[in-house]
Amino acid sequence: MKPRSPPPAEHTLDGRVVVVTRPAGTGSPLARKVRRLGGDALLLPGLSLRAVDGPGAATALRAALGDELLVFTSPAAVRFAARLASLDTRAMVLAVGRGTARALGRHGLKALVPAGSQDSEGLLEHPALAGLNGRRVALIGAPGGRGVLRAELAARGARLREVHVYRRGVPRWQRRQLDAVMQLPADARVLLSSAEALNNLKQGLPADAFARLCRAVAVASSERLADAARAAGFRRVVVADSALSENLLAAAARA
Structure with missing residues (x-):
C-alpha cells in the first residue's frame, strides 16, 4: 500500500490535542480530520440533539x-x-x-448560501431575503437560539412559519472525558462554533475542568463567538474563517 502523503506543513497540528465540541454523535468526522492532520482529538460535545416527538412535526414540515x-x-x-x-x-x-448547503445537497436540494459570513447575519444579506413582504417563508431548525433570523424575517414582512424538527439540550459527559480535560496541555486547541455549546460547557462542566479548558487556545468560528469565548474565560482566542x-x-494549525 502506498504510504499516505503528509499534510502541508502549514496545516499540521503537530501532535496537539484538539477538543471537538460539536454536538454529541456528530463530532467523529471532524475528529478523523484532526488525526489526519497529526493531532490528537478529544470529543467533548457542547450540545445534545434530540428529534422532536409526535406526528405534528412531520405534518408541519410537509406543509412548510x-x-x-x-x-x-x-x-x-x-x-x-x-x-x-x-x-x-x-x-x-x-x-x-x-x-448546511452540503447537507441539503445530499438530499438533492441546491441551496443559496451567504456570500460573506457563514451565519444568520450573513444570510440576511442575501438578495433573496431583501423583499419579503407577504411571502411565505419557513424557518426550519430547533427552538431557542439567538432568534436573529426569526426576528428579522418577521420584520421584513414575511409570513413566517417556524418548523422545529429537533431540540438542543445539555450533553452528558463521561468520567474519562472529564479526566482528559483535566490533563489538557496549554497548547491544546478548543474548536468552538456555537455560543450555546460554549455556555453549556461553562455551566455544566465542573469549575476546575472548565478552568483547565480555558487555559487552551480557543478557535472560534466568528468574531461574535470569539468575544463570547473571551467573556467565558479564554485568554487566547483565534478566529477561523467559518464554522x-x-x-x-486551518486556524487551529496556524494559532
Missing part, C-alpha cells in the same frame, strides 16, 4: 415544503427534517452556511 422560501438553520436541521419527510419542494431553499471543519482546523 409548500411555502415559497425554506431556510435551514444547520446541518442538524437538514438531517432531522429528512427523517420526518422527503425533502421534495419547489421552494427557493436557503442555508445558513456552506455546511466549516477545514477552516476551523
Whole structure:
C-alpha cells in the first residue's frame, strides 16, 4: 500500500490535542480530520440533539415544503427534517452556511448560501431575503437560539412559519472525558462554533475542568463567538474563517 502523503506543513497540528465540541454523535468526522492532520482529538460535545416527538412535526414540515422560501438553520436541521419527510419542494431553499448547503445537497436540494459570513447575519444579506413582504417563508431548525433570523424575517414582512424538527439540550459527559480535560496541555486547541455549546460547557462542566479548558487556545468560528469565548474565560482566542471543519482546523494549525 502506498504510504499516505503528509499534510502541508502549514496545516499540521503537530501532535496537539484538539477538543471537538460539536454536538454529541456528530463530532467523529471532524475528529478523523484532526488525526489526519497529526493531532490528537478529544470529543467533548457542547450540545445534545434530540428529534422532536409526535406526528405534528412531520405534518408541519410537509406543509412548510409548500411555502415559497425554506431556510435551514444547520446541518442538524437538514438531517432531522429528512427523517420526518422527503425533502421534495419547489421552494427557493436557503442555508445558513456552506455546511448546511452540503447537507441539503445530499438530499438533492441546491441551496443559496451567504456570500460573506457563514451565519444568520450573513444570510440576511442575501438578495433573496431583501423583499419579503407577504411571502411565505419557513424557518426550519430547533427552538431557542439567538432568534436573529426569526426576528428579522418577521420584520421584513414575511409570513413566517417556524418548523422545529429537533431540540438542543445539555450533553452528558463521561468520567474519562472529564479526566482528559483535566490533563489538557496549554497548547491544546478548543474548536468552538456555537455560543450555546460554549455556555453549556461553562455551566455544566465542573469549575476546575472548565478552568483547565480555558487555559487552551480557543478557535472560534466568528468574531461574535470569539468575544463570547473571551467573556467565558479564554485568554487566547483565534478566529477561523467559518464554522466549516477545514477552516476551523486551518486556524487551529496556524494559532
